Amino acid sequence: MKASPNHRKALLLLYAVILTLVVGVCLFFSTTAIGSFLGEHFLLTRETATITAQKDPLLILVNRKHPLPEDYAPPLTEVYGVQVHEAVRSPLTELFAAAKRDGVALTVHSAYRSRAEQQAELDEKIGVYREKGMFPFFARKKAEQEVQRPGESEHQTGLALDLGGDADTDTEKAQQWLFDHAAEYGFILRYPAGKDKITGITYEPWHYRFVGIGAARAITNAGITLEEFTEETDR
Numbered sequence: 001m002k003a004s005p006n007h008r009k010a011l012l013l014l015y016a017v018i019l020t021l022v023v024g025v026c027l028f029f030s031t032t033a034i035g036s037f038l039g040e041h042f043l044l045t046r047e048t049a050t051i052t053a054q055k056d057p058l059l060i061l062v063n064r065k066h067p068l069p070e071d072y073a074p075p076l077t078e079v080y081g082v083q084v085h086e087a088v089r090s091p092l093t094e095l096f097a098a099a100k101r102d103g104v105a106l107t108v109h110s111a112y113r114s115r116a117e118q119q120a121e122l123d124e125k126i127g128v129y130r131e132k133g134m135f136p137f138f139a140r141k142k143a144e145q146e147v148q149r150p151g152e153s154e155h156q157t158g159l160a161l162d163l164g165g166d167a168d169t170d171t172e173k174a175q176q177w178l179f180d181h182a183a184e185y186g187f188i189l190r191y192p193a194g195k196d197k198i199t200g201i202t203y204e205p206w207h208y209r210f211v212g213i214g215a216a217r218a219i220t221n222a223g224i225t226l227e228e229f230t231e232e233t234d235r
């Protein structure tokens, strides 16, 4: 039996629909595969970051998988000559006062950084490796292992601080004191030793993050990271 023109039209339409579906499905899987391969997950994770932040803005999780929205702007205030999230100001002064009572003088080495400042820091690091003769691609990869990309550094929240001693207090003494007492004031050691598989960042004994006293105590006592804590509380 010979197909009528109408039949042929219907068949062509069917083929077109099937082809569109196949191409669509292929594209969907290829982009998600590439996306996860590169560790991006932009759409999904941005949503996750927002949900966590809505629950308790102090628990906002920022890392490579959870970038901040481009328009993110925390409420800032100034203390000890640096800019911090306004929730950090009074706990930080209490922390510094308590340390002083124990004979430990603390210094803030780094606090809030804007997106542009984070970009500048990364570019500077890339420049260092380029000068050493590395190809742009490899220079960038190497730099990104040491400096977070814009949107992926929690210094952009104003809730993170790099802390140490001053001229009278050596770094080790300051770090030990913080290690013992920071949680009492709502701060956690954000990148502990042996947790780099979870945080994506190797041990940083100077980097503290304000999360509030309740969460800081819970996280520190359990010996877990903010990643693990927010995963638990999100459930």
Ligand SMILES: [Zn+2]
Pocket: 110, 155, 160, 161, 162, 206, 207, 208
């Ligand atoms: Zn830091």
